[in-house]
Amino acid sequence: MKAIDFNHFGDADVLTLVDAPDPSPRPHDLLIKVHAAGVNRADLLLRTGHYGRPDFGDSNLIGLEVAGEVVAVGSEVRGFKVGDRVMSITGGGGYAEYARFDYRMAMLIPEGLDYIHAAAIPEVFVTAHEALIHLGRLEAGESALIHAAAGGVGSAAVQLARSTGARVFATTEAKKADRVHALGADVVIDYRDEDFEQVVMEKTDGVGVDVIVDFVGTPNFARNIQSMNYGARLVQVGLLAGGKGAQIDLERVLYHHLQIMGTVMKSRPQPVKHAMVQRFRNHWLERFGDGRLSPVIDSVFPLSQAADAHRRMETNDSVGKIILTN
Known part of the structure; x- marks a missing residue:
């Protein structure tokens, strides 16, 4: 063959x-x-x-x-x-x-x-479901932040979050924003020119989101923690920008009852x-x-x-x- x-x-x-x-x-x-x-x-x-x-x-x-x-x-x-x-x-x-x-x-x-x-x-939708629904336990009425939302898994996760009945925040490049909106994202954030933490906290009145699916790694980690609601879940699916040297605010993890999980198939x-x-x-x-x-x-x-x-x-x-x- x-x-x-x-x-x-x-x-x-x-x-x-x-x-x-x-x-x-x-x-x-x-x-x-x-x-x-x-x-x-x-x-x-x-x-x-x-x-x-x-x-x-x-x-x-x-x-x-x-x-x-x-x-x-x-x-x-x-x-x-x-x-x-x-x-x-x-x-x-x-x-x-x-x-x-x-x-x-x-x-x-x-x-x-x-x-x-x-x-x-198969690969992207199974991965997206595992991160967003099985581990992240996203439910209707909650909110989700999907990073790298124009990619294979990211675009799948946006669709699954929308279909679940969640409010969807998504990061991507400005030139891809219209495509990500069309997939079902309510708020699209240009990660090059906008601080996603600031946008999330503004759009949620300082509450934060309930589930974050991240593929980027260290550059996003500290801001992900600050963008999380009480009892929120962060699911780390990839490390496109590296996984070493991440800083974590353990007091926020403790007092906000946060959960951090990783998944690799x-x-x-x-x-x-x-x-x-x-x-x-x-x-x-x-x-x-x-x-x-x-x-x-x-x-x-x-x-x-x-x-x-x-x-x-x-x-x-x-x-x-x-x-x-x-």
Whole structure:
């Protein structure tokens, strides 16, 4: 099969189209013909050596998110059959013509949703649900602050917060503000020219927000704490700007009854990942079928142009998901 691989760590030019062995399904696996694959920040980190060259469970090839047609099922698979249209998070191997993965990570693609849009759902929406709803416990009538709201997970989190009935604050660049407003954000903050802490406290009459989902890390941390309501929850999903040297006001944490949590999917045990997918599927999947939720597509590249897709993500100009197609 054709697949994307690289021989050494480096910039996007190291990604090349190669011939690779076809994967074989294990007892709990689905084997699919990949029609589309999502590009994620983790792919860039893998390419540049952040993780080494691990096998995340399914393949040592790059790619963590796919949509396609089932062509074979393992002996222990339940609830799926050859010919099903599925989307899934994978433990590697998404940038290829065929991919295998544990069937408990898969979801049937809702009728009427194409493969490109389906490939933009699993990684970002499962992560957003886990952070915002499962850990953050966001409820209708509360308020949420979503950082990096034009990105894949951020744009998903804005939609889920809106659908939950929360008031949504979102940070992004000014040039992306209209897109983020359209996703459902009530207050969009230009993080380059505005202090999000000041805006949040002004717009909430000094109360703060109930849930914060942050991907940035240290530069946001102290202001996140100051932007939190009594009993508020901060869920740290990424560290795009680093995670060292953060300062914390422990008195505010103590007397405001604040909670600070971190979540990373790749390093979790497989049963935990199964549960994350199931929680998302049970809560939201039907809403993609009737159009109440829709993944945001920034751009689409053929698999052979994976390097260009990575360059697009590295510009930080994208809004929503970048997709590769076969």
